[in-house]
Amino acid sequence: MYKFTLSPMEIEEITGYQRYTQQQRQLRCHGIPFTTDGKNRPIVLRKHLTPDTTKLPKVDEYVATEPNFDAIYGKTSQESER
Secondary structure (H helix, E strand, C coil), X not given: CCCCECCHHHHHHXXXXXXXXXXXXXXXXXXXXXXXXXXXXXXXXXXXXXXXXXXXXXXXXXCXXXXXXXXXXXXXXXXXXX
16 A cells, blocks of 8 residues: 555654654654645655665754854854944
């Protein structure tokens, strides 16, 4: 039945989440295109994934991968006129 699309179990395995909204967020974070069905479940076409797909790490879209050192050390992009 899932010849052209990933099964719900495969999507859960790839994203690491059971909830549809969390699965969608994880797919968006990793640039995997999807659409939703009537129950808001993500539908992913197999052609959008490479054969060596592994489990995606849990990445929050609001967290930067590196710290903002300018904010830590107090440097700004504009110089004051004093």
